[in-house]
Amino acid sequence: MVMKEEMNQNILVTKNLSIGYKQSKKEVLCLLSDINLTIRRGEMVCLLGPNGAGKSTLMRTIAGIQAPLAGRTLVEDIPIRDRNFKEIAQLLSIVLTERINVGNLTVYHIVSLGRHPYTSWMGKLSDADNEKIKWALEQVGLLHYANHFINQLSDGERQRVMIAKALAQDTPLIMLDEPTAHLDLPNRVEIMRLLHRLARETNKAILLSTHELDLALQAADLIWLMARNQPVKVGAPEDLVLNGSIEDTFQNKSFNFDRKTGNFIMNYQKKQMIQLLGNDVMGFWTQRALSREGYQVTCEKAGDCCVQLLEDCMEWEVHRNGEVTRCKSIQSLLSHLKESFQL
Known part of the structure; x- marks a missing residue:
């Protein structure tokens, strides 16, 4: 009985996943193989690693955008690659890095696009759809901006609109690619706090790739740590700091990682x-x-x-x-x- 309950808690599971690219019919570039990862309900997981480690490839493969070289990804026990676009859109939602440039659309209109997987071909919203949209806007604190045009909002507010769209899509898994990339420090902190709260309160699984190591160490329940040609290391942020995994992954002659503070410290030429x-x-x-x-x-x-x-x-x-x-x-x-x- 306990085993069954634990299985039901798993939103995302990768089984013996291999990621990479087929360069030709005979040549295959495998970045990483035998990846077995899990995200449970209510968890926020941050994917960290240096450039070139394969973070984007892993995210695209999990989302079904890119075919795996081997293995499979399951969301709520449903294999992603076996489903059509509409079915996948009811299992996972994606928030991308790119800035939004649709100035003639209102906030409400953009968030309503999250309901597309549930509407008919005419796209008519039901009362239930409208309630879900309003709920999503309330969750990100933007209901009072519902009728504003998107170009009237700050970058931080625009990012919250896209998170609201993902919430309105009502999927068990939300994936975000560098959600704080274009934001200033206060907004980066607010977005990470928002995502942490949403994972807890909505009981959804949230997976995001980020270079914000300091914020990830504070906000993530788990960290997936990627390095070139090495297995993905998984653990609580504090465990990966204490066992030296963070330090090893981001090792560089120009700086050191300080385990006491969780910060990187630049190396300067020493004198007196x-x-x-x-x-x-x-x-x-x-x-x-x-x-x-x-x-x-x-x-x-x-x-x-x-x-x-x-x-x-x-x-x-x-x-x-x-x-x-x-x-x-x-x-x-x-x-x-x-x-x-x-x-």
């Missing part, structure tokens, strides 16, 4: 050693600024320069060669150090 005394927020940002300028920062006594944080008055005290200098900002601190070390 500086002892930094102090911690907390002020210490964190001071260390970051000093590292950016190429100083080797340590809490131990090293070299002939020490920076003491005066947290009560938000000032920096520089001790060097028996002299003490106070700086009132990080900018003035960096200027003083530059002049001091050039003497």
Whole structure:
């Protein structure tokens, strides 16, 4: 009984999937084989990986847009490749990266297109269809914009319109390709928070490919981590950080991944050693600024320069060669150090 309930929770399942391209009748380029992945109801999964790892190919293959080299994809136990376009459109909806350029259509009209798989050939909307459209707009906070033209909306609002269209389509699986690609930071955060909430509240499965590693680590229930010629690594974001998978996948000479903060830190050419005394927020940002300028920062006594944080008055005290200098900002601190070390 438990096994049956667990199976019913699976929205998406890939079985021994191989992805790639048939370059000719005899030549096949296989990017990855034996892919076995699962997404359950109410889960938000982020697909991460460097460029060229095969993320877009995997997304297209799962969606049935591209034929697999082997294996199959099932949505609610239904093989995608065995269904026609209308049947697939009732199983999964897709939100693409491209900007919307249909200025003569209203928000309501665009969201109503999500009901197309359920209407007759005339496309007439029923009362139930209209209720579903209004519900979708409410979910993304845009019901009051229903009669606005799409070109009157910001990029973030337009992306929420397309998410509403996917919700109106009422599929168990929603797939998004780089949904935050054209957005500023506040809107990127809002879109990721929205998708996380929708997965929970609608009990749908949400799969999105993204380069927003920092946001994915905060918002995703699971991460699918892709690297060239390596099996897909699956796990909670925190597990993939702690076991070094994130670090290994995005390894680069130009930066390091900091497991403590979940951020990438640029590598700078190192020069003088500086002892930094102090911690907390002020210490964190001071260390970051000093590292950016190429100083080797340590809490131990090293070299002939020490920076003491005066947290009560938000000032920096520089001790060097028996002299003490106070700086009132990080900018003035960096200027003083530059002049001091050039003497």
